Amino acid sequence: MVKKTLAIFCFLIFAYTANSQVLISLLLGDKLNSDKLEFGLDGGVNWLNMTNTPxxxxxxxxxxxFYFDFKLKQRLFIHTGVIVKSRMGTSGITPYSLENANLDSLFVGGTVDRKINxxxxxxxxxxxxxxxxxxxAGIQLGLRYTGYDFFTKEIYNKKDLQFTNDIKDNYTRLDAGGxxxxxxxxxxxxxxIIYARYYYGFVDVDKVLSGNQHNTALYLGVCIPIGKNKAEAKAQEKAAKTESK
Structure with missing residues (x-):
């Protein structure tokens, strides 16, 4: 139990500082690249859903x-990194009871978007x-830090009525999938690099609903190397100086 708690704590500290690390890495990108390592930014759009959610x-x-590509062989690499801004969730859910008669009546006929960070x-x-x-192919590990259901109801214009319900405690802290x-x-x-990826969670993330609710995601994105050309130029310059001696 102590080891598990310590691991989660370390992961939290690492993830919390990830935003600043992205900015620092942009400035030091050439320092993070070599003939065996490539660093860059990873971003794009995604379509999210959850299984067995009515x-x-x-x-x-x-x-x-941001990402790191480690070159193992000529054609074989390990790709990893941290997706700092990343969500799971779904949309179009029928409003459920908020245990408040006034709120329940207001959102009859509305919709709920579920966004878990x-x-x-x-x-x-x-x-x-x-x-x-x-x-x-591989695995993806996730650490949940916030989660909200966004209730909306259209009366005259889109989203005239809005209510946010904090649901983070209804979901497991950790997620993992293929x-x-x-x-x-x-x-x-x-x-x-332009890529397409599909993620399917192995964890039943919903601690409240019966059945198995797994996160799924389709990603379309790009990996943009940062400082790669500068690092290669420095390496060539260093090699030229070595040969001239």
Whole structure:
């Protein structure tokens, strides 16, 4: 129990400082790149849903974080990082009872969007079939830090009535699942990668509802190397100086 608590605490500290780390990394990007390591920003859009959630529809959202690619062999890499701004959830849920008769009557016929915020850490094995196309698969670990249900009701205009219900304690602190995807590396510029990934959670994250509620997500995003060209130029300059001696 002590080890588990300590691990969660360390994860929290790491995740809490991740926002500042993104900014610092932008300034020090060239220091984080080498012939065996690539650093950059990872971001894009996603479509989120939860299994076995009545009336659930896809929730459209976006994500942002940073990544590291570790080169193991010529075509084999480990891809990891922290998705600092990352959500799971769903939309279009039929309003449930808030144990307040006045609120319940106001939101009859409305909808609920469920947004649960996580720090997500993907750990993927990436294999490059050809110079610019790769497949990847692995796991993704998530640490939930907030969660809200957004009740809305249209009367005259969209979302005339709104109410936010804090639901974070209804969901497990940790999530984990499998990820698989494909990516294409652009031939121009710094070698930006465009990718598509699908995530399916292994954890029944809802502690209240019966059945198994698993997070699912479809990601479309880009990995943008930061400081890669500068790091390569420094390496070439250093090699040239070494040869001239």
């Amino acid at each position: 009336d659930a529809e896809f929730l459209f959202d976006w994500n942002l974080g 996580y720090f997500n850490v993907p750990v993927l094995l990436r294999y490059r079939f050809v110079d610019y196309l790769h497949a990847e 990820v698989a995807g494909l990516g294409y590396k652009l031939r121009q510029g710094d070698g930006m």
